[in-house]
Structure formats: C-alpha cells, structure tokens
Amino acid sequence: MQKIKSQIIVPNTPEESDKIAFVLSSADNPEHKKDSNYFLLCDFASSKKENTQVFKKIIHDTFTHILTLDDSAPVLQILEKATRACKEAADKFSQNVVFNVVAAVFVDDFVHISIYGDAKALYLDGTSVMPMNTAKEGKYAGVSEKVLDGKVIILCSLDFYKNFPPKTLVSLTKPILSQDLDSLSSAVILKVDMEKKVQLQAEPASQEPKPVPTGNSVGGYKLRRFVIPLALSLAVLALIGGFLVLRNRLGGASDGGGQKDQESSVPPLIESTPNAQVExxxxxxxxxxxxxxxxxxxxxxxxxxxxxISIVDSKAAPTELALGPEYVAVADAIQGKIYVSSLSVAKFEELPQLFPEVKTLSFTGTFLTFSDREGIKYYDLAKKAVVNSYFADAVAPITGASIEYSGFTYGFFADKLLKYAKVGNGLKGVVWAQESSFADAVSLGIDGSIYILFKTGDIAKYTGGVKEDFTIVGLDKNIQKPFKLLADSAFKQFYVGDGAEGRLLAFDSDGVLSFQLKPEEGSEWIDLRSFGISADEKTFFTLVGTKVYEFSL
Known part of the structure; x- marks a missing residue:
C-alpha cells in the first residue's frame, strides 16, 4: 500500500488573470475513491484575463468526471482521456489558449503519468534529477511504472523547470517562496512510502540479560524493517518546502485506505502558509x-x-413552434395537427384541417407557411384556410428540412440542397449545393448567408454560393441534441436549440458564442423541442413537452 507525501509549490494567484498555474489532487475531492491517489498540475495562458477560480473548477470537474478507475480500461488509458478532456475544456474556456498539464495517478505499486504540452515529470534519483521515460505521441506523452519505496517524483511546469533546472534544484541554498515564482511556475514534490508489514520474531530463551531496546528492536522482539538512504531526498524536500505548505494528501500521509498514518521517525516537513489552496x-x-x-x-x-397544448388536445405530442408578429403556432407532426394562438390572448385552437407530417413552420408576412406530405402550403390564419399550395417536385421532393426565403423554398433532398421555384401549382428544384453530409442536416436558416445545422452539432455556412471555413467556438459543452437553427436578416445573431442541455445558443456571424439562454436552476428545460424569436430579438417562446413558455430579454 502506498503512502504519498506531497509538497505543493504554486504562485500567488489573483482572482482574475491571463496566466495561471495550479495543482489539484485527490485530497481536494472528498468523493474520490481512497484506493488511489491523483495529482494534476496545469498551467494556462490566454489572450485575456479570466476568472481563475472558475477555470480551476472547470478543470477539476472535467478531470474527475472522466477519471473513474475500474477494470473496464487500463488506468493510463483513462488518465490520457482525462487529460485530453482538460485540454479541450481549456480551449473552450477562452481564446488563444496555451495549456499544459501533467497528471499522476498512484494505484497499488504503480504510478501512471499522462502529459500534454510542455509540462514535466521527473525522478529524483540519488544526486540526479532526470525526466521520466515517457512514450510520446505528438504533444501527448505517458508512462506506467512500478515505484520504489522512498522514491521522489517531481511534477512541474516548463517555467518552473527553466527557473529551477535539475542541476540547481539539488543544490539550492534557500527555500522557494510563492512570491519568487512567476505566474506559470508550479510544481508538486511527491515522496512515495510503501507500507511494509511488520514481522515479529521471538528470541529463544536465554539466561543472558535482555538487550537494551534500540531503534531496531521493540520490547523483547526484533523489528525487521526496510531501510533506504533518504538524506538527499529529505534535504531537497525540506529545502524546497521552506515556508510553503507540505500537504499530507488524502488525510495526512495517505495510505490509500483511509488509515491514519503512524508517527514517523523522519521529522515532519509541515509548515503553515497563507498560500494553501482551499476549495x-x-x-x-x-x-x-x-x-x-x-x-x-x-x-x-x-x-x-x-x-x-394538452388543454386543447390531451393526445397532443407537439414537435415544433413558430412565432409571428401576431400569432404563435405549434405543430404535431404525428397527428398532422396545427394549434394557433394570438399573442394578445393566450388560447390555442386547433386548425380544422389535418396536414400529415407537418413540419418547418414559419411566418411569411401574415401567412403561416409549412411543409407536409403534399408539398408547401401558405395558410391564412384570419380565414383559417390554405391560400396557396405547391406540390412537391416529383423528381426531387423535399425529404429533409426546408425554409422559405425571398420567394423561394430551400430544402434538402437526400445529399442535395435545392432551390425550389414556384411554377404553377408545383415546385421546381435546382441543385444549389451537394455534399454527402447534407443527409445528416436537421435544420437550416438564412440571413443572406445559409447556415446548415447537422446531427453532430456542427454548422456549415455558405455565402454567395461558396462554403466558408466556419466553426462555432466558445461553448463549454458541445451541442449534443440539435433540433433547430433560426436565422434572419433582422437578427444580430443566429440561434441554435440544444435539447440535451436544455438551452438556446446565440452565435455571431463568425460562429463565436454570444450567449446561452437557460432557465433558473431547478427549472431546467428537460424536454426542449422548439423555439421562436420575435423580429427585435426581445421576446422568446419555447416549446417544452406540451407547454409553451414565454420570456423576454
């Protein structure tokens, strides 16, 4: 069983900074299993100042969420996945990020190390400090090794390594203080003690006087113990520690099983400090x-x-919502029903006609437009009648999402996006673009440019018929269950609905996140299905289950 003694060396961290270096460990996580210990050292640089406490929390939550040690996968594989997730979380947290991380997990007699970027993992071996023998793949590196009793491991940032290189680290003449460190310098010094079983051996009866107990004997019995020269290791730890805190991780010197550490013959290296990290x-x-x-x-x-909507129809299973200047409409694609209410008086009524497979509701002026099994229809709500109907193109009928724009209908047929003109009482399509990925499109919006939302949560943008190099950025979590994209030439941004996270996302024309909309905690949109937005982007309607909600910004 391992006992890990750790010394944290970190700089003073302001509440907001564009540079931060810190250390997290299993001792900071009361929910962590006690049969293993972990240490995570990160440094982060951004183009703008960020809330350092929030960033630490994000990295902590990301790392611990993935770091589930069990028999389903090798420890190193899980650890590498966790460090990769931390890198992705850092990239999403801020812009122009430089992020480095080294993580160590101690399980049984082994230590598992995963590194991304320029962070370091070193061994203190005798009078030498040497890098651990990691296998590299790009910017990632990793290793699993059996650790020896008394072994000292150093995890540190590149800045710390440069300021205190290995040759000088073992010959320091004064302690390293937090104020001596720059913003990206940090280290954690780890000393491994392997718990040894005490063997008691009775001495044979003798007429000779019992020997006086020494450090190697207890009472009338000899205590066999494993002794390793620790003078250099302890000297380095004591010197580096100085006025910094030596944290005995996992409740003192951790034994991984929650047992209290017995008093050691080695003097403790504990010093109080105002710089200790506190959750x-x-x-x-x-x-x-x-x-x-x-x-x-x-x-x-x-x-x-x-x-x-269930007040109007107890069997309703609404699938879509559209917001107009005077009305709000909800469709049930399964039943082929449409329910409409004026904005002035909240009272939905079912339209008298059925429209099998109704979808892609929108308002064109005072008309409600939508597609169904037959084609495209324009519906006059005042007259409660279809005023214009256009049958589907017999050669390339719309099979996916569609939208009305500038008198034309844009819609997907298999892997093609077509631009449909109204010819007589039918639609005549011309291929506007073709890509295999179009088969996975779930929605599209037009504000002059065309935005296409895919099942993966990715978004493509076309301007002037040319596909742009376009990627959405700024999200803390990827879009998992996209269902609708809404764009308009009158809008300052375009919007995307994510059912998995119960949120509405607003992006600028470059794909940068403007904001996320979520209800207050405790009132989450568990079954968010659709949404609509007023032309001035101040009034929002959402469809959650059978309920229609309204709020303003």
Missing part, C-alpha cells in the same frame, strides 16, 4: 454557479407558462 465552501456555491455562468456566457431567464 470553495458550500455556502459560496451559489456565487460559484454565478461565476460559472458568467464564464460560460449563460443568461438565466424566468420563463412563464403561456399555455399547455
């Missing part, structure tokens, strides 16, 4: 949530129930 207390979790929202550009809204 946020429970009473400030509300404030932390606000900070996380701020970092992730989340705007919390308080939606009010506008109406419940």
């Amino acid at each position: 946020p207390k429970s009473e400030v979790k509300g404030e932390l949530s606000k900070k996380l929202d701020e970092a992730n550009k989340v705007k919390r809204v308080v939606p009010e129930v506008f109406y419940d």
Whole structure:
C-alpha cells in the first residue's frame, strides 16, 4: 500500500488573470475513491484575463468526471482521456489558449503519468534529477511504472523547470517562496512510502540479560524493517518546502485506505502558509454557479407558462413552434395537427384541417407557411384556410428540412440542397449545393448567408454560393441534441436549440458564442423541442413537452 507525501509549490494567484498555474489532487475531492491517489498540475495562458477560480473548477470537474478507475480500461488509458478532456475544456474556456498539464495517478505499486504540452515529470534519483521515460505521441506523452519505496517524483511546469533546472534544484541554498515564482511556475514534490508489514520474531530463551531496546528492536522482539538512504531526498524536500505548505494528501500521509498514518521517525516537513489552496465552501456555491455562468456566457431567464397544448388536445405530442408578429403556432407532426394562438390572448385552437407530417413552420408576412406530405402550403390564419399550395417536385421532393426565403423554398433532398421555384401549382428544384453530409442536416436558416445545422452539432455556412471555413467556438459543452437553427436578416445573431442541455445558443456571424439562454436552476428545460424569436430579438417562446413558455430579454 502506498503512502504519498506531497509538497505543493504554486504562485500567488489573483482572482482574475491571463496566466495561471495550479495543482489539484485527490485530497481536494472528498468523493474520490481512497484506493488511489491523483495529482494534476496545469498551467494556462490566454489572450485575456479570466476568472481563475472558475477555470480551476472547470478543470477539476472535467478531470474527475472522466477519471473513474475500474477494470473496464487500463488506468493510463483513462488518465490520457482525462487529460485530453482538460485540454479541450481549456480551449473552450477562452481564446488563444496555451495549456499544459501533467497528471499522476498512484494505484497499488504503480504510478501512471499522462502529459500534454510542455509540462514535466521527473525522478529524483540519488544526486540526479532526470525526466521520466515517457512514450510520446505528438504533444501527448505517458508512462506506467512500478515505484520504489522512498522514491521522489517531481511534477512541474516548463517555467518552473527553466527557473529551477535539475542541476540547481539539488543544490539550492534557500527555500522557494510563492512570491519568487512567476505566474506559470508550479510544481508538486511527491515522496512515495510503501507500507511494509511488520514481522515479529521471538528470541529463544536465554539466561543472558535482555538487550537494551534500540531503534531496531521493540520490547523483547526484533523489528525487521526496510531501510533506504533518504538524506538527499529529505534535504531537497525540506529545502524546497521552506515556508510553503507540505500537504499530507488524502488525510495526512495517505495510505490509500483511509488509515491514519503512524508517527514517523523522519521529522515532519509541515509548515503553515497563507498560500494553501482551499476549495470553495458550500455556502459560496451559489456565487460559484454565478461565476460559472458568467464564464460560460449563460443568461438565466424566468420563463412563464403561456399555455399547455394538452388543454386543447390531451393526445397532443407537439414537435415544433413558430412565432409571428401576431400569432404563435405549434405543430404535431404525428397527428398532422396545427394549434394557433394570438399573442394578445393566450388560447390555442386547433386548425380544422389535418396536414400529415407537418413540419418547418414559419411566418411569411401574415401567412403561416409549412411543409407536409403534399408539398408547401401558405395558410391564412384570419380565414383559417390554405391560400396557396405547391406540390412537391416529383423528381426531387423535399425529404429533409426546408425554409422559405425571398420567394423561394430551400430544402434538402437526400445529399442535395435545392432551390425550389414556384411554377404553377408545383415546385421546381435546382441543385444549389451537394455534399454527402447534407443527409445528416436537421435544420437550416438564412440571413443572406445559409447556415446548415447537422446531427453532430456542427454548422456549415455558405455565402454567395461558396462554403466558408466556419466553426462555432466558445461553448463549454458541445451541442449534443440539435433540433433547430433560426436565422434572419433582422437578427444580430443566429440561434441554435440544444435539447440535451436544455438551452438556446446565440452565435455571431463568425460562429463565436454570444450567449446561452437557460432557465433558473431547478427549472431546467428537460424536454426542449422548439423555439421562436420575435423580429427585435426581445421576446422568446419555447416549446417544452406540451407547454409553451414565454420570456423576454
């Protein structure tokens, strides 16, 4: 069983900074299993100042979420996955990020190391400090090794390595203080003690006087113990420690099983320090949530129930919503029904006609437009009648998402995006673009440029008939269940609905996240299906299950 003694060496960290270096460990996580110990050292540089506490929390949550040690995968494989996830989280957190991380997990008699970037993992071996023998793949490196009793391992950032190179590290004449470190310098010194079983051996009866107990004997019995020269290791630890904190991880010198460490013959290297890292207390979790929202550009809204469609139809399974200047409409594609309410009086009524497979609702002027099994229809809500109907193109009928724009219908047929003109009482399509990925398109929007939303959560943008190099950035979590993209030439940004996270996302024309819309915590949109936005982008309607909600920004 391993006992890990650790010394954290970190700089003073302001509340906001464009550079930060820190260390996290299993001792900071009360939910972590006690049969293993982990240490995570990161340094992060950005083009702008960020909330350092929020970033630490994001990295901590990302790492611990993935680091589930069990028999389903090798420890090193899980660890590498966790460090990769931390790198991805850092990239999403801020712009122009430089991120380095080294993580160590101690299980049984082994240590598993995963590195990304320029972070270092070193061994203190006798009078030498040498890099651990890691296998590299690009910017990633990793190794699993059996550790020896008394072995000292150093995890550090590149800046720390440069400021205190191996040759000088073992010959320091004064302690390293937090104020001596630059913003990206950090290290954790780890000393491994292997728990040894005490063997008691009775001495044979003798008339000779019992020997006086020494350091190697207990009472009338000899204590066999494994002795390793530790003078150099302890000297380096003591010198580096100085006035910094030596943390005995996992409740003192951790034994991985929750047992209290027995008194050691080696003098403790514990010094109190105001620079010790402290996890946020429970009473400030509300404030932390606000900070996380701020970092992730989340705007919390308080939606009010506008109406419940089940009041009109107990069998309703609404699938889509559209918002117009005077009305809000909801469709049930399975039943082929459309329900409409004026905005002035919240009362939905079922339209008298059925439209099998109705979808892609939108408002064109005062008309409600949509597609169904037959083609495209324009519906006059005042007259409650179809005023224009265009049958599907017999050669290339619309099989996917579609939208009305500037008198034309744009829609998907297999792997083609077609531009349909209204010819007589039918649609005549011309291929506008063709890509195999179009088969996975779930929605499209047009504001002059065409935006295409895919099942993967990716978005493609076409301007002037040319596909742009376009990627959405700024999200804390990828879009997992996309269902609708809404764009308009009057909008300042375009919007995407994500059912998995119960959120609406707003992006600028370059794909940079402007903000996220979520309800207050405890009132999450568990079954978010559709949404609509007023022309001035101030009034929002959402369809959650059978309920229609309204809120304003």
